[in-house]
Amino acid sequence: MGVVQKAKGKINSLAARFYLASPKIVQCNICQWEGKHFLGTHWHPYTVCPNCGSAVRHRLLFAALNLKQFSFNNLVAGKKILHFAPENILSTKFKNAAAKYITADLLRSGSEMKLDIANMSSFPDNTFDLLVACDVLEHVPDHIKAMQEIHRILSPGGYAILTVPQKDHLATTFEDPSIVDPKEREKIFGQADHLRIYGDDFPQILTQAAGFTVTVVNESEFAEELVKKHVLFPPVLSTDPLATNYRKIFIAHKS
Numbered sequence: 001m002g003v004v005q006k007a008k009g010k011i012n013s014l015a016a017r018f019y020l021a022s023p024k025i026v027q028c029n030i031c032q033w034e035g036k037h038f039l040g041t042h043w044h045p046y047t048v049c050p051n052c053g054s055a056v057r058h059r060l061l062f063a064a065l066n067l068k069q070f071s072f073n074n075l076v077a078g079k080k081i082l083h084f085a086p087e088n089i090l091s092t093k094f095k096n097a098a099a100k101y102i103t104a105d106l107l108r109s110g111s112e113m114k115l116d117i118a119n120m121s122s123f124p125d126n127t128f129d130l131l132v133a134c135d136v137l138e139h140v141p142d143h144i145k146a147m148q149e150i151h152r153i154l155s156p157g158g159y160a161i162l163t164v165p166q167k168d169h170l171a172t173t174f175e176d177p178s179i180v181d182p183k184e185r186e187k188i189f190g191q192a193d194h195l196r197i198y199g200d201d202f203p204q205i206l207t208q209a210a211g212f213t214v215t216v217v218n219e220s221e222f223a224e225e226l227v228k229k230h231v232l233f234p235p236v237l238s239t240d241p242l243a244t245n246y247r248k249i250f251i252a253h254k255s
């Protein structure tokens with residue numbers, strides 16, 4: 001973690017302690033912090049937990065693990081888990097409950113393995129029960145190969161929990177490998193290191209590429225009261241045309 005990030009973290013936790021502590025209107029369903037409201041990012045105001053840094057997608061993912069069919073006990077507890085681009089707060093929860101837990105990343109340091117999600121030949125077939133990759137595939141040149149690799153290393157009956165940035169109401173995923181200029185990528189895909197912008201066809205791509213059965217979980221699965229309390233949906237919609245207002249958790253099942 002860099003000096004700036006550390007300083008930001010300190011300021012955030014101070015803000016949490018002194019300025020946002022009451023009244024207790026929102027609660028992070030991951031770290032249990034409670035307060036007036038969450039902090040903002042340049043994409044979305046009031047969405048980031050000042051204590052653990054969780055965003056809407058992380059809290060939605062955690063909420064999804066409360067659903068009967070995808071419960072924490074069924075998907076995480078006692079399982080063999082591979083976690084790509086691991087978020088600290090999720091990492092701690094998964095590591096404590098899993099039978100085997102490995103973190104991996106191709107570009108960022110701090111993970112146990114340097115691993116390309118599109119080429120995981122260091123693992124034999126059927127190695128893991130669960131793979132978690134939040135906002136990873138948009139960085140991967142051959143995402144179809146990545147989906148096939150995810151399917152291959154999962155054991156039959158295993159799950160992948162995936163999130164990707166999506167342009168709201170875009171039907172078909174858009175990519176153009178000829179766009180290589182970081183500024184152009186930022187303008188078209190939303191970030192300088194993103195290689196595509198996903199549309200509503202993401203679950204179909206997963207099915208076609210690798211044969212996954214995909215369940216899409218969004219805030220509509222949960223009571224309105226819980227959505228507001230845990231901020232499972234942005235309280236203020238971003239007007240940025242590339243913002244993902246309508247976050248979804250994709251739970252891909254290998255039969």
Ligand SMILES: [Zn+2]
Pocket residue numbers: 028029030031032033049050051052053054
């Ligand atoms: Zn939190």
